[in-house]
Amino acid sequence: QVQVxxxxxxxxxxxxxxxxxxxxxxxxxxxxxxxxxxxAPGKQRELVADISADGNADYAEAVKGRFTISRDxxxxxxxxxxxxxxxxxxxxxxxxxxxxRAYWGQGTQVTVSS
Numbered sequence: 241q242v243q244v245x246x247x248x249x250x251x252x253x254x255x256x257x258x259x260x261x262x263x264x265x266x267x268x269x270x271x272x273x274x275x276x277x278x279x280a281p282g283k284q285r286e287l288v289a290d291i292s293a294d295g296n297a298d299y300a301e302a303v304k305g306r307f308t309i310s311r312d313x314x315x316x317x318x319x320x321x322x323x324x325x326x327x328x329x330x331x332x333x334x335x336x337x338x339x340x341r342a343y344w345g346q347g348t349q350v351t352v353s354s
Contacts, residue, residue, distance in 0.1 A: 242343040249348030260320040262335030274318045278331035
């Protein structure tokens with residue numbers, strides 16, 4: 241059983257920055273990959289970025305060059321640094337830990353005002 245807890249969401253003006261944290265209840269070295277997803281009202285949940293156990297990262301085209309995913313193995317935490325935020329980034333952001341199954345967090349709201 242893996243639990244993940246997101247934090248760091250909030251309200252920010254366009255052009256601003258936020259850093260989201262995803263804290264896992266187990267060593268993230270034992271997790272195949274950890275990803276950040278988001279879901280805006282009326283839209284499907286979509287992948288934002290993920291990072292594998294060996295550190296390989298992938299990003300959605302919409303966030304490339306603005307968002308950075310990183311991991312601190314000593315803290316069992318994955319971060320999502322979000323810069324140059326746009327109103328279109330407004331969504332609930334979820335963390336997912338992938339082992340033999342997926343474990344989702346409860347989500348954290350990010351609101352970007354124009």
